[in-house]
Amino acid sequence: GAVVSQHPSRVICKSGTSVKIECRSLDFQATTMFWYRQFPKQSLMLMATSNEGSKATYEQGVEKDKFLINHASLTLSTLTVTSAHPEDSSFYICSARTIGGAVEQYFGPGTRLTVT
Amino acid sequence: GEDVEQSLFLSVREGDSSVINCTYTDSSSTYLYWYKQEPGAGLQLLTYIFSNMDMKQDQRLTVLLNKKDKHLSLRIADTQTGDSAIYFCAVNTNAGKSTFGDGTTLTVKP
Numbered sequence: 391g392a393v394v395s396q397h398p399s400r401v402i403c404k405s406g407t408s409v410k411i412e413c414r415s416l417d418f419q420a421t422t423m424f425w426y427r428q429f430p431k432q433s434l435m436l437m438a439t440s441n442e443g444s445k446a447t448y449e450q451g452v453e454k455d456k457f458l459i460n461h462a463s464l465t466l467s468t469l470t471v472t473s474a475h476p477e478d479s480s481f482y483i484c485s486a487r488t489i490g491g492a493v494e495q496y497f498g499p500g501t502r503l504t505v506t
Numbered sequence: 507g508e509d510v511e512q513s514l515f516l517s518v519r520e521g522d523s524s525v526i527n528c529t530y531t532d533s534s535s536t537y538l539y540w541y542k543q544e545p546g547a548g549l550q551l552l553t554y555i556f557s558n559m560d561m562k563q564d565q566r567l568t569v570l571l572n573k574k575d576k577h578l579s580l581r582i583a584d585t586q587t588g589d590s591a592i593y594f595c596a597v598n599t600n601a602g603k604s605t606f607g608d609g610t611t612l613t614v615k616p
Contacts, residue, residue, distance in 0.1 A: 497548040498548050
């Protein structure tokens, strides 16, 4: 089946630094990837939709200059949290949709970000 | 926008059936999904149903859709302790962009 990986699985960084999270589709090509944020015991909040070769589409209230998304290839999207603050600590999950696929999204295992 | 609601908690005994309910607001929803999330992990797609279907069965899982009431349910037959997790209902109006409910925490007692 379709597998999506994320790296790193956990990261701790100091306030003010930047952190890059990678999302890879391992055995399929994904024109579209999605980035979600999940707070403890809460639902997933869609942050942005990442399309290969074009700019990401951000949801209302998400700062595009703070959460930089790059979808450089059909198998890789990256999310960079710039100038991280403790309130950015969260579980970040990506998902990918296959080319021509309209139904199924495959989710990565998530990245736990802790900003100290 | 779309609003998706679920009850937060469900507790059942091992071997019983579990029914997790979900309601949504957008009648133009096309795909409806159930995901499972175990602690510290990402989401696992369990099953989905198209809006032109009333029911879908997949082994121990049965999904029922009532479009008139905008109500979706997931029934897990013969619930096992390994089924303990958070279950999310998600609804699409535009393919690939999902709105998630808050999740139902299922606890299975031996």
